[in-house]
Amino acid sequence: MVSFRREKYVPRGGPDGGAGGKGGDVILRGVSNLNTLAGIQHLRTYRADSGRSGGTANKTGRRGPALVIELPVGTLVRDAERGHVLRDLAGEGDELIIAHGGKGGRGNKSYASATNRTPRQSTSGLPGETRRLRLELRLVADVGLLGLPNAGKSTFLSRVSSARPKVADYPFTTLSPVLGLVDGDDRGMVLADIPGLIEGAHAGAGLGDRFLRHVARTRVLLHLVDGTLGPEGAVQAWSTIRQELTLSGLDLDHKSELLAVTKLDAVLDAEPVRAALAQASGAEVAVISSVSGVGLARVLGQLRLLVDEAMESGPSSSADAPGKDGPPGASKQGPAVEATDPPQHPGPGDP
Ligand SMILES: Nc1nc2c(ncn2[C@@H]2O[C@H](COP(=O)(O)OP(=O)(O)OP(=O)(O)O)[C@@H](O)[C@H]2O)c(=O)[nH]1
Numbered sequence: 001m002v003s004f005r006r007e008k009y010v011p012r013g014g015p016d017g018g019a020g021g022k023g024g025d026v027i028l029r030g031v032s033n034l035n036t037l038a039g040i041q042h043l044r045t046y047r048a049d050s051g052r053s054g055g056t057a058n059k060t061g062r063r064g065p066a067l068v069i070e071l072p073v074g075t076l077v078r079d080a081e082r083g084h085v086l087r088d089l090a091g092e093g094d095e096l097i098i099a100h101g102g103k104g105g106r107g108n109k110s111y112a113s114a115t116n117r118t119p120r121q122s123t124s125g126l127p128g129e130t131r132r133l134r135l136e137l138r139l140v141a142d143v144g145l146l147g148l149p150n151a152g153k154s155t156f157l158s159r160v161s162s163a164r165p166k167v168a169d170y171p172f173t174t175l176s177p178v179l180g181l182v183d184g185d186d187r188g189m190v191l192a193d194i195p196g197l198i199e200g201a202h203a204g205a206g207l208g209d210r211f212l213r214h215v216a217r218t219r220v221l222l223h224l225v226d227g228t229l230g231p232e233g234a235v236q237a238w239s240t241i242r243q244e245l246t247l248s249g250l251d252l253d254h255k256s257e258l259l260a261v262t263k264l265d266a267v268l269d270a271e272p273v274r275a276a277l278a279q280a281s282g283a284e285v286a287v288i289s290s291v292s293g294v295g296l297a298r299v300l301g302q303l304r305l306l307v308d309e310a311m312e313s314g315p316s317s318s319a320d321a322p323g324k325d326g327p328p329g330a331s332k333q334g335p336a337v338e339a340t341d342p343p344q345h346p347g348p349g350d351p
């Protein structure tokens with residue numbers, strides 16, 4: 001603002017034009033009550049308000065208010081041009097100032113000096129920052145399904161959720177992770193089905209263990225063991241997977257695990273299998289059949305309890321476990337984690 005003080009009995013009041021206000025910042029914030037990026041799908045450009053102009057009587061203009069964009073927890077914020085990760089909004093309330101507002105200009109008052117008492121000079125404010133971003137949502141599942149290939153993981157998921165992963169009687173039917181929202185769970189429990197693991201997966205055998213990081217953020221593991229393997233085979237299957245969990249280095253072996261024998265309908269007597277697994281693991285073992293539906297409701301109820309327990313004891317400790325197959329070009333910057341490909345999400349209504 002260029003202005004001069006004009007008041008009765010105050011001759012030559014001098015310059016009194018105030019500075020302009022700073023423009024608003026654009027801020028991204030992680031919130032846990034959103035599950036998808038649908039809310040920002042339509043509006044492509046976000047602008048915080050400008051600051052107000054300076055006023056007379058040396059009044060500084062009002063600052064532009066910050067524009068806060070709420071995004072679901074688990075959103076990965078990348079620079080659209082260079083692709084690197086700027087921030088992982090991993091927790092509730094995590095914030096990132098993505099573009100700073102421009103500086104306000106100077107009023108003529110600030111140009112006054114001993115030699116120039118009536119400056120008519122002012123500068124306009126500077127434009128704020130502009131950023132192009134790519135947002136990627138990694139849904140955080142509550143429960144991760146584990147087991148050897150053919151254990152019945154996908155069949156289980158298809159029985160308890162509206163997800164329809166491919167099911168077949170050969171190993172490695174599932175090639176990429178699938179998420180499903182459990183039917184009838186009013187709080188919305190999300191299950192992640194990942195490709196089966198085999199011995200040596202940590203060293204790349206089979207499909208390797210790179211999908212394990214999709215369950216690294218889950219709170220609870222549901223470990224399925226094929227009941228048709230018999231007591232010895234089942235114990236071996238279980239310990240193979242446990243060993244791969246340890247060797248993966250993703251800190252998965254401390255998560256609470258629920259163990260269940262599957263395919264009850266296909267075995268004459270599942271009791272020896274259950275007993276052998278209970279002895280080996282020292283934990284309670286459930287028995288289910290995804291075909292007949294026996295035991296499913298009970299297992300879901302137990303999972304719900306374990307998830308609640310894990311939620312109370314704080315966020316997943318291995319939340320930022322590094323992935324092993326981030327795409328090239330994903331550079332580490334500050335608190336950013338390595339990039340990952342998002343899991344498929346066949347749930348209805350989710351973009
Ligand atoms: N009888 C019976 N068969 C089952 C049951 N659950 C799964 N199966 C069968 O077991 C086979 C493997 O099932 P999937 O669900 O594809 O197994 P998966 O663990 O997802 O296997 P991968 O994706 O290869 O790791 C399929 O032929 C299923 O029909 C069950 O409860 N009872």
Ligand SMILES: [Mg+2]
Pocket residue numbers: 153154155165166167173174193194195196
């Ligand atoms: Mg499968």
